[in-house]
Amino acid sequence: MATENQITFILASASPARRRLLQNLGIPARVCPSGFDESQIQLNNPAELVKTLARCKAEAVANLLTTTLSDSIPHSNSALILGCDSVLEVDGEIYGKPENKTEAIARWKVMRSHYGRLFTGHALIDFGQQKTIVYSRVTTVYFAEVSDAEIEAYVATEEPLNCAGCFAIEGKGGVFIEKIEGCHTNVIGLSLPLLRKMLQELGHDVTQFWQAENSEKFYTSNGDPQFD
Template identity: 45%
Template sequence: MPRLVLASQSPARLATLRAAGLDPEVLVSGVDESDVTGAPAYVALELATRKARAVAGRVEGAALVVGCDSVLELDGEAHGKPVDAAQARERWQRMRGRSGTLHTGHCVIDTANGREVTRGAATLVRFAEVTDAEIEAYVATGEPLVVAGAFTVDGLGGAFVESLEGDPHNVVGISLPLLRRMLAELDVAWPSLWAKS
């Protein structure tokens, strides 16, 4: 079974991979995300690539390193994790009753041969018409402060998302169908990564 390394500290990404039968190691990249600007899809892909490359440079031996990063596109702007509660509150006031696009960049590096594949995925997210009281209560939980776009679909924020168009896993932070196709480009069969019990 090939060794899989997730270059992300996201518990949701790790849980998604484990639910799909994979059991990756986790190595956090420590990449500075503050200097990447531009179109949301570009930002997500650039950060995912930087994370994967940073971790691939530290991994000993052969491994498949997966880097991901997600940003929410709203009004053409990229939104990552809010810096504080005030920003999370303001973002939810803008998002409610509207749609945004969650972009996730993916980069997979095979350290055995240096091959690298990068791809992006996008999912349209329709937000509920939440009340000010619901926004206050949600922000007070702290959950929107630690996730891209200030929302989740697999946690407390799930009730505030009306619908998704596209891969739901992508909104959690990693597109499983896209990752399977990327690994195939590196001649790695998805079932070969399933953890053996």
């Protein structure tokens, strides 16, 4: 097993919510959005869809590590790369992020007083071992009875426009959630208990990152660093 100062953890996602979850867990992740075109993948099974998309995102960043990012990310040869993707399934329909406010309002009118299943795919690549593991988790979300005025006010904040489920349970949208069944952080976009198990499966311990330097760099797809 590599020691904590030899491993760089890379999040293959631009999601601020996933980044915050990793921060709270004590993992100083470097953020490198994959730039993967999700429209390339069309599957009717939500669990398989999110697993496939998560893998594609992680693999896209892994490919960058052999080219543009190899010199700009320390210990890239032993990096751990995490790709994630989330969708919401309601009455057999699979939803990603809404394209605009009109779509967000229409979707909330379907979701209110109902429930949906939030699927998140997790793909973790151990670049040093050349191993990839992929899992999905599902959480059932029960939505409150929400008025048209509340829906319009919520969508006006633009918070739901950046969320696969059209809501942020950790934000303003949390007031419209009656209850959930399953992993709470999975709804935010990353199941922390699952991540712990995935790290263990690859021979790592989540606590090894807690002593790492608490600084982050953000990288564009061409390898240029951006600082928070």
